[in-house]
Amino acid sequence: MGKKGQLKRLQSQRSAQLKRMIKTTDSRLKQDDRSKPKEKKTSETELKLMEKPQVSSAMFFQYNTQLGPPYHILVDTNFVNFSIKNKLDIIKTMMDCLYAKCIPYVTDCVVGELEKLGPKFKLALRIIKDERFERIHCMHRGTYADDCLVQRVTQHKCYIVATNDKDLKRRIRKIPGVPIMNVALNRYVIERMPDAFEPMAKK
Numbered sequence: 001m002g003k004k005g006q007l008k009r010l011q012s013q014r015s016a017q018l019k020r021m022i023k024t025t026d027s028r029l030k031q032d033d034r035s036k037p038k039e040k041k042t043s044e045t046e047l048k049l050m051e052k053p054q055v056s057s058a059m060f061f062q063y064n065t066q067l068g069p070p071y072h073i074l075v076d077t078n079f080v081n082f083s084i085k086n087k088l089d090i091i092k093t094m095m096d097c098l099y100a101k102c103i104p105y106v107t108d109c110v111v112g113e114l115e116k117l118g119p120k121f122k123l124a125l126r127i128i129k130d131e132r133f134e135r136i137h138c139m140h141r142g143t144y145a146d147d148c149l150v151q152r153v154t155q156h157k158c159y160i161v162a163t164n165d166k167d168l169k170r171r172i173r174k175i176p177g178v179p180i181m182n183v184a185l186n187r188y189v190i191e192r193m194p195d196a197f198e199p200m201a202k203k
Contacts, residue, residue, distance in 0.1 A: 066156075066157050066158040067157075067158065067160070067177070067179070069098070069100035069101055070100065070101035070102065070103055071094075071098055071100060071101070071102045071103065071160055072103050072105055072158050072159050072160065073094060073102055073103065073104050073105060073159065073160045073161075073162050073181060074105050074107070074136075074149055074152065074153065074159045074160070074161050074162065075090070075104050075105065075106055075110065075128065075133070075162045076110060076145060076146075076149060076161070076162060076163035076164070076165060076168065077110050077113045077114055077117075077124075077145055078163065078164045078165050079162040079163050079164055079181075079182070079183065080114070080124045080127060080128060081121070081124055082164045082182075082183040083183060084123060084124060084127070086183055086186050088183070088186070088187070088188070090104060090127065091104060091132055093187065093188050094162075094181070094188060096187075096188070097181065097187070097188040097189070097190055098190065103134055104132070104133050104134065104162070105133070105134045105135075105136050105159070106128045106133050106134070106135055106136065107135075107136045107138055107145065107148050107149065107152070108135070108136070108137055108138040109138055109144065109145040109148040109149075110128070110145045110148075111125070111128060111129075111135075112145075113145050114128065136152070146165065146167065146168045146171070149161060149163070149168065149172075150168070150171050150172065150175070153172065153175055153178045154175055157177050157178065159178065160178070160179045160180070160181055160190070161178060161179075161180050161181070162180075162181040162182070162188075163180065163181075163182060164182050164183055169182070173192075178192070179191065179192045180192060
């Protein structure tokens, strides 16, 4: 028998001995003889990793520095319809509310929504196609205006959102630093406007 054969025999004997050995976690062992799993020691000096959403650079101590005259106002579909029902001139009433120049903005999604609603909303379409309304072109898929407006104000904190939609208002209230304008009592009302630019603030 050669050296290779002897080595193989020794290796098989060792593996057989190892298999015969009782494991430290075996139920037949007494509690004291069992090996306890090593606990990881966590020191106070160790850094804890936490995931937090990135705060917009426009927010300074929860105060939106990008807001200020001239105001950029994103207009929703139902805001235009409520304005027509209440016989309000959109741009004039916006300026009466904020006491400053206002630039209304309309996204492709809002225009698409009004076009889908049919001939009843021809007047609303004519109003938003006015030269004084700035058009924002959408690069995303779909024509759901609420998602589009929420995405825009999350990315750019320079807008005020004009809407009467309860669901959209609830979603926008969760985004810090974005004021909401809506139609109430035959006029426009603004909520969550910073005190520095609050038109009714006491001087």
